[in-house]
Amino acid sequence: MKNLRFFFGQNAVWLVAVVVAAIGTGCIVLGKQKPNPALFNGTDLSGWEITDYAGGGAVTVKDGEIHFAQGELITGIHLAHDKIPRTNFELEAEAMKVDGDDFFCAITFPVGETYATFVPGGWGGT
Numbered sequence: 563m564k565n566l567r568f569f570f571g572q573n574a575v576w577l578v579a580v581v582v583a584a585i586g587t588g589c590i591v592l593g594k595q596k597p598n599p600a601l602f603n604g605t606d607l608s609g610w611e612i613t614d615y616a617g618g619g620a621v622t623v624k625d626g627e628i629h630f631a632q633g634e635l636i637t638g639i640h641l642a643h644d645k646i647p648r649t650n651f652e653l654e655a656e657a658m659k660v661d662g663d664d665f666f667c668a669i670t671f672p673v674g675e676t677y678a679t680f681v682p683g684g685w686g687g688t
Contacts, residue, residue, distance in 0.1 A: 598652075601641065602628065613638040632662050648672040659683055 601609070604626040612621050617634030630637045649672075659666035670679040 599646075601646070607639065609642055610639045611642045613640050638668075646672065648674060657682070 603609070604623075606623055607621070607628070612618070615633065615636050615638060619631030619633035619637040621631070621637060621639055622629045628639070630639075653669060653671055655667075655669060657667045665681050666683045668679055668681045670677050
């Protein structure tokens, strides 16, 4: 602490307090973190179910990607289980629109006891 006081002056106490508070609130994580669970295994739709939308297109896995054929209205899949975190998580997805005139992707995810939906890529042809 003496070296810290020399370098930082009286602010060393505040610096230590901020670091301890950050560790205590989870802003700084020490030690091993749990690995992020992958929701898609890259080979098949294990853990997923095709959502039964009237006029939905085919859903296939090719080259480690999920491909959704355009349906009459909408095509989709959903998790076949509820073994996902409901708070403090990150979702990452890569998507590419190759055809169609409406939104091409929507992701519904848990937020506490409810859900939210993110719709990138325009709505109604925008």
